[in-house]
Amino acid sequence: MEVLxxxxxxxxxGDDMVKALxxxxxxxxxxxxxxxxxxxSESALATSERRVVNLEDVTPSRLACxxxxxxxxxxxxxxxxxxxxxxxxxxxxxxxxxxxxGFLYPNAGIxxxxxxxxxxxxxxxxxxxxxxxIRRRISGGKRIxxxxxxxxxxxxxxxxxxxxxxxxxxEPVEDARGQVDLYGKPLLITRKAVADNLVSAAxxxxxxxxxxxxxxxxxxxxxxxxxxxxxxxxxxxxxCMYIGxxxxxxxxxxxxxxxxxxxxxxARKASYAPYSxxxxxxxxxxxxxxxxxxxxxxxxxxxxxxxxERAALAKAIASGDREFEALAxxxxxxxxxxxxxxxxxxxxxxxxxxKVVMANLKGEVAMARISDLxxxxxxxxxxxxxxx
Ligand code: THU
Numbered sequence: 001m002e003v004l005x006x007x008x009x010x011x012x013x014g015d016d017m018v019k020a021l022x023x024x025x026x027x028x029x030x031x032x033x034x035x036x037x038x039x040x041s042e043s044a045l046a047t048s049e050r051r052v053v054n055l056e057d058v059t060p061s062r063l064a065c066x067x068x069x070x071x072x073x074x075x076x077x078x079x080x081x082x083x084x085x086x087x088x089x090x091x092x093x094x095x096x097x098x099x100x101x102g103f104l105y106p107n108a109g110i111x112x113x114x115x116x117x118x119x120x121x122x123x124x125x126x127x128x129x130x131x132x133x134i135r136r137r138i139s140g141g142k143r144i145x146x147x148x149x150x151x152x153x154x155x156x157x158x159x160x161x162x163x164x165x166x167x168x169x170x171e172p173v174e175d176a177r178g179q180v181d182l183y184g185k186p187l188l189i190t191r192k193a194v195a196d197n198l199v200s201a202a203x204x205x206x207x208x209x210x211x212x213x214x215x216x217x218x219x220x221x222x223x224x225x226x227x228x229x230x231x232x233x234x235x236x237x238x239x240c241m242y243i244g245x246x247x248x249x250x251x252x253x254x255x256x257x258x259x260x261x262x263x264x265x266x267a268r269k270a271s272y273a274p275y276s277x278x279x280x281x282x283x284x285x286x287x288x289x290x291x292x293x294x295x296x297x298x299x300x301x302x303x304x305x306x307x308x309e310r311a312a313l314a315k316a317i318a319s320g321d322r323e324f325e326a327l328a329x330x331x332x333x334x335x336x337x338x339x340x341x342x343x344x345x346x347x348x349x350x351x352x353x354x355k356v357v358m359a360n361l362k363g364e365v366a367m368a369r370i371s372d373l374x375x376x377x378x379x380x381x382x383x384x385x386x387x388x
Pocket of ligand 1: 273276278280295296297298305306307308309338339340343
């Protein structure tokens with residue numbers, strides 16, 4: 001197997017990557033051959049796709065400032081991380097671990113390296129589509145594969161290895177289950193990360209810094225070129241050895257909402273629960289970064305009592321807010337405090353995506369979306385009359 005680097009001029013914002021690659025190949029006398037696999041660096045692609053942001057143009061929200069202080073990050077960068085990711089799983093000073101589209105990345109893939117001073121590079125918007133576009137435009141009728149490659153570290157190990165963000169023309173993971181080991185026993189869980197391994201090989205030639213080699217051709221790899229869509233499949237977080245193990249431990253990550261839990265704990269102090277003695281605190285974070293909190297409020301007439309979550313929601317709605325990012329609820333429960341059905345219904349009205357951060361006084365936390373807690377909810381669409 002050969003790994004042939006394609007040197008190009010520095011890829012600038014908005015440059016046509018395919019043109020640059022064609023020129024680079026021509027200058028070094030390289031031509032694509034049947035079965036070749038082209039690995040292209042994600043940062044060069046993102047630059048060509050204008051996925052580059054001047055930090056001076058970013059205004060951080062209150063949440064970004066809070067999280068920036070918590071994780072020692074520039075709040076403007078934290079703002080971009082919040083925008084680019086679905087969830088912040090946790091973090092250490094300088095790095096937060098995020099989930100984007102079901103994959104785990106440091107800082108939502110936002111990178112300073114190879115970006116002009118004062119700028120950061122985001123991930124390419126849709127690496128799979130980019131890979132397909134490049135394949136269509138560069139193949140010249142040859143059957144080739146394309147991989148958009150990035151680098152990453154493994155837990156508790158130094159050093160970067162390759163990872164494929166998107167592919168076209170090759171199956172990213174080869175299922176080796178059913179094959180037999182040296183002693184004839186069938187392999188039960190082995191899948192080969194073919195595309196990731198090819199990116200690692202590519203990176204030995206590409207380098208990570210100023211080598212100006214944003215792509216390589218891998219020739220003679222024992223990998224079949226395929227047609228059709230090549231998806232990189234993901235493992236749900238709860239089934240992942242790393243994330244599942246950390247989340248279900250005694251102190252699972254709270255996805256960066258520790259401050260919201262603190263607000264709920266504060267509100268719990270003002271709970272009025274003389275009948276049940278069961279104090280609950282809730283805090284709602286709006287998409288604009290405002291927080292509304294309340295405790296539960298009981299009444300001699302039991303049915304006139306109101307839960308902490310709904311008391312906080314009433315405050316938010318009365319203040320004109322309608323868009324919510326997260327709800328934290330805390331009670332003295334053996335498991336993280338789970339909101340009642342009526343509260344689920346009332347929050348569901350404002351979006352199934354709202355994150356519910358459930359906590360107890362032991363510091364245990366669990367997180368779910370409203371739509372997970374109340375699937376198939378009764379909503380406004382149910383009131384529409386069926387067509388006769
Ligand atoms: N409670 C809440 O505040 N939130 C819930 O989600 C469940 C229950 C309160 C209502 C009542 O004051 C007490 O807990 C016992 O039901």
